[in-house]
Amino acid sequence: MNATRKRALVTGGAGLIGSHIADLLIQQGWRVRILDNLEPQTHKNGKPAWIHPEAEFIQGNVQDYGTMLSALSDIDVVFHEAAYGGYMPEMAKYVLVNSFGTAQMLEIIRDHKLPIQKVIVASSQAVYSEGAAQCEVHGHVVPFLRRTEQLRGGDFQVHCPVCGRMTTSIPTPEGTPGGGETVYALTKVDQERLVLLWGKQTGIPTVALRYSCTYGPRQSLFNPYTGVIAIFCTRLLNGLPPIMYEDGGQTRDLCFVEDIAQANLLAATSDKLDGLPVNVGSGRATSVRDLAGIIAEQLGVAIDPVARGEFRPGEIRSLISDISRIRTIGYEPRVRLEEGIARYIEWIKTQGAVEDYFSKAEQGLREKGIVQNIARPSALA
Ligand SMILES: NC(=O)c1ccc[n+]([C@@H]2O[C@H](COP(=O)([O-])OP(=O)(O)OC[C@H]3O[C@@H](n4cnc5c(N)ncnc54)[C@H](O)[C@@H]3O)[C@@H](O)[C@H]2O)c1
Numbered sequence: 001m002n003a004t005r006k007r008a009l010v011t012g013g014a015g016l017i018g019s020h021i022a023d024l025l026i027q028q029g030w031r032v033r034i035l036d037n038l039e040p041q042t043h044k045n046g047k048p049a050w051i052h053p054e055a056e057f058i059q060g061n062v063q064d065y066g067t068m069l070s071a072l073s074d075i076d077v078v079f080h081e082a083a084y085g086g087y088m089p090e091m092a093k094y095v096l097v098n099s100f101g102t103a104q105m106l107e108i109i110r111d112h113k114l115p116i117q118k119v120i121v122a123s124s125q126a127v128y129s130e131g132a133a134q135c136e137v138h139g140h141v142v143p144f145l146r147r148t149e150q151l152r153g154g155d156f157q158v159h160c161p162v163c164g165r166m167t168t169s170i171p172t173p174e175g176t177p178g179g180g181e182t183v184y185a186l187t188k189v190d191q192e193r194l195v196l197l198w199g200k201q202t203g204i205p206t207v208a209l210r211y212s213c214t215y216g217p218r219q220s221l222f223n224p225y226t227g228v229i230a231i232f233c234t235r236l237l238n239g240l241p242p243i244m245y246e247d248g249g250q251t252r253d254l255c256f257v258e259d260i261a262q263a264n265l266l267a268a269t270s271d272k273l274d275g276l277p278v279n280v281g282s283g284r285a286t287s288v289r290d291l292a293g294i295i296a297e298q299l300g301v302a303i304d305p306v307a308r309g310e311f312r313p314g315e316i317r318s319l320i321s322d323i324s325r326i327r328t329i330g331y332e333p334r335v336r337l338e339e340g341i342a343r344y345i346e347w348i349k350t351q352g353a354v355e356d357y358f359s360k361a362e363q364g365l366r367e368k369g370i371v372q373n374i375a376r377p378s379a380l381a
């Protein structure tokens, strides 16, 4: 056994991003331990077959002190991917898994003086309130979150905070003020701040990677609350139209999971970005409507997406990640959207029958105000 091999703990390593990080690290000669509780919402069929046979697998919860203490022993770098995600109805669970789980993990490392050399935390573009924008009069502006009353009135545009004119979306750099406008986003802000602050206190290097919308093989086909590409695929494969919120004109920076894994490896092996929040994405924007079209075409299904006059308070309208910071350590997105979607669809075809879970979940989301109706559906025409 080579004693100099780096040792990684990948929390959430059974999931989409964590499992690809684990594979890449093993390919690069690392020793990898995975800690994952196999959240039933995500892993309906139990432990997934894709977990690398060379990875040590611990089934356990990040909330459990003893489990975390043993998972963190003899580790050099932590890739903290375990989280509760998306637009799920729970509130307390987000705080427990994401905020509490992260705070406790950091305390364990500090209080037991574990010789961890770096902690990389999975943050999110969701920490921004709205993407950066350009006003024709005021130039680069930082728009406010769109008010719920504005969305209810059917106006989905992002207005200049100075003059109210409509703006155009521009790449969002890390310095853009944010805050966390959904429960999930709030806990992502918590995780990122906790890790970066703790890094300053302890002197242990940290990086918070703000992933854009990530997709690719292994993205759960069971979770109706997160992963627009997975949800649109399962709807279309069941002969149902993808449901778009607002008018489908929201834009997202969609990033293939292998590119996100590449960013993690670079952040682990370079010290240039230590102590910083860092965007990771494709640097390209795609509207939700165009995305639905691309997926339908690739599936060979002639079903158009529908906008039913709904919106989600706190949703970002337009987001393109400014990826100049991560590029300084050699990152380059390699997989273009069309190719990435083709690879995801290839994978779906190996997964047996695909069920639509979205329809069952959506009534609950409406009842809890997570999805709301606009007052003037004619605004969609
Ligand atoms: N997928 C995206 O678009 C995206 C975007 C931005 C940030 N992120 C972040 O990246 C990370 C990974 O996301 P993903 O897309 O791979 O999601 P995922 O759901 O595929 O993976 C998360 C994994 O964490 C595990 N997990 C959940 N709660 C846990 C707990 N209490 N204890 C132990 N394990 C637990 C789940 O079983 C799952 O395997 C998350 O922190 C997420 O917030 C994801």
Ligand SMILES: [Zn+2]
Residues within 6 Å of the ligand: 135, 136, 137, 138, 139, 160, 161, 162, 163, 164, 165
């Ligand atoms: Zn203006």
